[in-house]
Amino acid sequence: MTTLQESAAAAASALSPAGPPLPAPVRRARRGTLRPGAPIKFGFLIGPGLILAAWVIGSAAGLIDPRFLSAPWQVVATTVELIESGRLQQNLLASVQRVALGLGFGVPIGVALAVVSGLSRVGEALIDGPIQLKRSIPSLALLPLLILWLGIGEGMKVTIIALGVMIPIYIHTHNGLRSIDSRYIELAETVSLSKVQFIRTVVLPGALPGFLLGMRFAVTISWLFLVVAELINSTAGIGYMMDLARTYGQTDIILVGLVLYGLLGLFSDAAVRLVERKALSWRKTLAD
């Protein structure tokens, strides 16, 4: 009886304004704080945009000596000039062609090696070792040998790109393939899939996330090796254009080349990521 009266009294005092204040209601924050949040539109441009802004401000304020780094507007003017004379298109085409050929050879070879080495012990014994060995030799150190073997023509340039591209494709495809859940292999056995069906429906789609990650490294590396290849006795290409500009001390043209390399790398990476999003739409991940 007394407890009842007491609690009634407590309730009354809580209601009266003179009583002790009620604890403030806790507003529960919505879950989802462990995720990175909603995607930002064109978020990948923000970082490069900030660097560009610093360059503009630095040049306009006279903090940057134009002999070391031309002003952005100078670079824009030079770009227009180069486009009008047709030099830019010609050199860009030569460079893009080399990269496309390098990727065109390097990617299929990397995938094929990864599949063979991932699916058979003999293949692994034959392939994995040499690849790991090649990986630990700096590709630039291979250049003298490649020049001796292939000369200084297009063949050598495409080969150095293809060799560079092959490695990340192989590593990541092989890794993706080896981490396919063994339960799916058991399933493939119970529904009696043929080797070809197994590769097509289980192995390749299962290794696709790994392959696409390798592809992101590959496109970036392809532009990297392009630079190296083009600085050696080219008669066309962005690298050639830059090397020539170095001889004449034209920092603006060098910058045009740098910006081009950067943009090409950035957009090819964005392209791969777009493909990634479309091709892996079945996944639910941290990023979604």
Add this chain to the structure above:
Amino acid sequence: MAQDAGGLITQAPAVSSQAPQLRIRIRNLTRTYGERAVLDDLDLDIRPGEFVALLGHSGSGKSTLLRALAGLDYDVSGHGELDVPAQVSVVFQDARLLPWQKVLDNVVLGLPGAEDRGRRALEEVGLKGRENAWPNELSGGEQQRVALARSLVREPELLLADEPFGALDALTRLKMHALLKKLCLAHNPAVLLVTHDVDEAIALADRVLVLDNGRIAAERRSDEQGIRDDLLRALGVTAA
């Protein structure tokens, strides 16, 4: 088709012309992991169209038996005689759908050109219209129904089910029981259902076996009186 040793079943062409031959016959089946015999000289026959449930504690060898029948025990040593039909389907505890294949492609996995049959099978399990969904978009029960459709579209003579409803909630499990019963009436495969649920075994099977230490410790027809208590006793659970 009888195969000795190694445990690997090489599936010979079906002998479907000799319908009475279509039975599952197991003789002296032994499977060992190291020193321990998981299956110890086991004999078992299953008639065509018969629904057999296999009860037992974990470690009693029930999954090993099922994997031997499915030909999935190539890494286990043992010997014995196994006669199984050519067309065997397996339903696992997890639905085991390929996440990168749409529902319909999962159903007709390895059966090129069977899309129409696949659609009919999906309709049979009540998933008409979900052909183009990704497996991850389905609930656990729906995923297991896709797995059933994938098994039945192959018209198996023997359906092996390894605790297929173990991961489902109680209500979904009851629905799945009714569905499996209906499907078995329609397709009439022999069924070996591994489960740890006595009531599930009684509700679904014609015959219930209790496996203990690699041997069949009890065997009851599901319409026998007092079967539940008998089975529980055989499993070492004494009803109060």
